[in-house]
Amino acid sequence: MKVHLLKSAEVNMSLFTKVIDFLQSITGPISFIYDLNTTAYYEDEEIFMNQIIDRVEFENKKTSISTDSLMNMRIFPLERETVDWDVLFKKSNQYRKNNNIPNDEFIFLLTNIANKQNWFASLDEKMPYNGFIHTDDWDYYINCSAAFPIAYEVIALALQKHMFEGLYELRTKVHESPIGCVNDFCYHKREIILKLRTGDVCEDCIERANGKISVPELHHALQIMSSLREKMLFAQNLKKFSPLSQLIIDPFNKIYLSDFGNIEIKLRPLEKALYILFLRYPSGIYHSSLSDHRIELYEIYATISSMGDLAEMRIRIDDMVNTLNDSASQKISRIKRVFEEAIGADLAKHYYIKGEHGQQKKIDIDRTLVKLLNN
Ligand SMILES: [Zn+2]
Incomplete structure (x- = not known):
């Protein structure tokens, strides 16, 4: 059909x-x-x-x-x-x-x-x-x-x-x-x-x-x-009492929640790079020190973005880690929204990047629930 x-x-x-x-x-x-x-x-x-x-x-x-x-x-x-x-x-x-x-x-x-x-x-x-x-x-x-x-x-x-x-x-x-x-x-x-x-x-x-x-x-x-x-x-947030799901990043860098009916979390490449970076640091990262992770972000981004030349890629990352603009905050907000729309506000809290203004930002999820299938 x-x-x-x-x-x-x-x-x-x-x-x-x-x-x-x-x-x-x-x-x-x-x-x-x-x-x-x-x-x-x-x-x-x-x-x-x-x-x-x-x-x-x-x-x-x-x-x-x-x-x-x-x-x-x-x-x-x-x-x-x-x-x-x-x-x-x-x-x-x-x-x-x-x-x-x-x-x-x-x-x-x-x-x-x-x-x-x-x-x-x-x-x-x-x-x-x-x-x-x-x-x-x-x-x-x-x-x-x-x-x-x-x-x-x-x-x-x-x-x-x-x-x-x-x-x-x-x-x-x-x-x-x-x-x-x-x-x-x-x-x-x-x-x-x-x-x-x-x-x-x-x-x-x-x-x-x-x-x-x-x-x-x-x-x-x-x-x-x-x-x-x-x-x-x-x-619709009606599954808010469900036990937390594993978060899987598959060999194609797709992020999905395997115990929540395999719901895919669709992020754009830069957002995904930022998200993966935060996954690597359970204790969190200060917004102001994001630029210290520039090289690491280049690497992550290179593995998930199939297009664009290296120079252009670096410009995008540099722009994102620049504390003088809003780029990283906007991406963090969008990541939050994508999770909330997919699994409801209550469950989403455990998965998105959060933190008070001026404090370290981090992802709460217990890292034993995170599975990287590409490494
Ligand atoms: Zn019928």
């Missing part, structure tokens, strides 16, 4: 790459294909201004009362750019044509623009290998990166194509009341939280897929869903 992902111009690149990373983190027969240089654009006449008069209308796929507290405020009436479903599917069709993509490969458009029916995602009735996923509004419903539910919807759409004979069956056989299955209809958009938290497919729906999708593909899809579920629980 091949799934092509296309982004529209307004979708944030880091969100898009995060979605791809999540989907590709489990290997299997479903391949996810994307071209970072291709984006879909909307024509002016394709977009109209739509007014959502109140919270109720916003929270529902076309309309009932919910009195839950708001996670992220929206002010109503809310006027926003909106498109018709046809416009969304047209982008997939164009992409299919321009790139000669066969009719049995999925093309899902990820778009930040709202759609008239106010759905998170849907397949195209006329061409069920086309689909769209709305990338905005997730912050209103869940307190973690939108990349989790978006990646989940990619799998959900691909499964739905294979579980139902046509869109009519899909629209009529879904679970009207949520049971925590990928095929919950989620008329109230908030209900989506349940299926994200179970990351599951019910027995009836598994049966439905029987014979329509190969066993290895189904298994792969289910594994991705369950890995998303687990990663999302960490990201």
